[in-house]
Amino acid sequence: MRISIILGTRPEIIKMSPIIQECERLSLDYFILHTGQHFSYNMDRIFFKQLRLPEARYNLDVGSGSHGEQTGRMLIGIEKVLSEEEPDVVLVEGDTNTVLAGALAAYKLGVKVGHVEAGLRSYDRRMPEEINRVLTDHCSDYLFAPTEKSREILLGEGVAERKIFVTGNTIVDAVYQNLEISEKVIDVLTEYRLGRRGYFLVTVHRQENVDDEERFSSILRGLELVRERFDVPIVYPVHPRSRKMMEKFGFDPDVTLIDAVDFLTFLQLERWARLILTDSGGVQEEACILGVPCVTLRENTERPETLDVGSNVLAGVKPESILSTVMKMIDKKHSWVNPFGRGDASKTIIDILQKYTE
Numbered sequence: 001m002r003i004s005i006i007l008g009t010r011p012e013i014i015k016m017s018p019i020i021q022e023c024e025r026l027s028l029d030y031f032i033l034h035t036g037q038h039f040s041y042n043m044d045r046i047f048f049k050q051l052r053l054p055e056a057r058y059n060l061d062v063g064s065g066s067h068g069e070q071t072g073r074m075l076i077g078i079e080k081v082l083s084e085e086e087p088d089v090v091l092v093e094g095d096t097n098t099v100l101a102g103a104l105a106a107y108k109l110g111v112k113v114g115h116v117e118a119g120l121r122s123y124d125r126r127m128p129e130e131i132n133r134v135l136t137d138h139c140s141d142y143l144f145a146p147t148e149k150s151r152e153i154l155l156g157e158g159v160a161e162r163k164i165f166v167t168g169n170t171i172v173d174a175v176y177q178n179l180e181i182s183e184k185v186i187d188v189l190t191e192y193r194l195g196r197r198g199y200f201l202v203t204v205h206r207q208e209n210v211d212d213e214e215r216f217s218s219i220l221r222g223l224e225l226v227r228e229r230f231d232v233p234i235v236y237p238v239h240p241r242s243r244k245m246m247e248k249f250g251f252d253p254d255v256t257l258i259d260a261v262d263f264l265t266f267l268q269l270e271r272w273a274r275l276i277l278t279d280s281g282g283v284q285e286e287a288c289i290l291g292v293p294c295v296t297l298r299e300n301t302e303r304p305e306t307l308d309v310g311s312n313v314l315a316g317v318k319p320e321s322i323l324s325t326v327m328k329m330i331d332k333k334h335s336w337v338n339p340f341g342r343g344d345a346s347k348t349i350i351d352i353l354q355k356y357t358e
């Protein structure tokens with residue numbers, strides 16, 4: 001069995017890292033293709049180094065652009081690599097343009113497609129990620145659903161039951177594997193002069209939030225209300241896209257802005273936060289796994305399991321709603337059970353591939 005692992009954004013690197021490490025452990029025949037969707041491979045090397053991953057064999061460095069332009073450049077580059085390498089299966093993870101391009105290129109070449117984190121739905125077709133999820137699921141041969149709820153969604157859309165495997169989510173593997181490492185190499189509380197449970201952590205980066213001046217302004221005002229009410233630092237590692245839009249709109253929020261950080265640093269920031277506010281699906285999962293209450297700055301989520309167990313709640317983007325939701329969650333007891341698995345998703349996925357591709 002020869003495996004092609006295709007990724008292009010930092011969340012994909014993080015969630016694919018346990019699968020890559022499992023391939024290494026078993027000495028499997030595989031290679032990594034990095035599309036460079038968000039950053040160049042060179043800028044992502046720190047993530048590969050921290051997560052102890054081997055170098056990517058191929059780097060497309062497609063960069064930014066419109067969705068069609070970016071996806072098209074990826075399709076051309078990925079198709080060329082797959083034609084030369086002739087893998088038996090391509091693995092993609094999540095809902096990015098990289099995922100869609102990788103799945104489409106493989107499908108058209110007759111290469112089997114495995115979709116890690118299949119079956120997630122926000123039911124908001126305005127989100128580019130939602131279209132990517134749906135299309136990728138419906139051209140995949142192996143759908144690795146993180147939860148039973150995801151499996152039921154896929155069955156409801158007519159996906160054949162034989163293609164669906166409930167595996168847990170590889171983010172649990174990644175968090176468990178790297179939490180101890182991060183504690184040994186990073187002291188974020190000292191670096192940023194923070195106390196345990198003495199700050200709120202924020203991430204806001206989704207296109208529908210930061211590209212819309214009114215929505216972004218409303219979210220930032222909500223964060224300011226929270227800071228005024230609780231009088232604690234609100235730490236916001238700013239994604240390059242978000243910083244660009246802040247500058248474009250002339251926003252200067254009264255919160256603690258820091259540059260985007262690496263995964264190990266962010267993991268520590270998450271672990272010791274009193275509460276997390278985010279529009280990221282992955283951060284909703286990580287907060288749930290780490291036992292930190294989460295407030296989601298959206299009207300919907302493709303991680304409904306976090307709502308079901310009570311680790312997360314939807315606040316929308318109106319300032320008053322953000323504040324009132326934080327007030328409800330601030331003293332939430334950390335007694336929920338993590339619904340995303342035990343930390344063995346990567347092993348399960350590779351075991352399935354070995355069984356079904358022989």
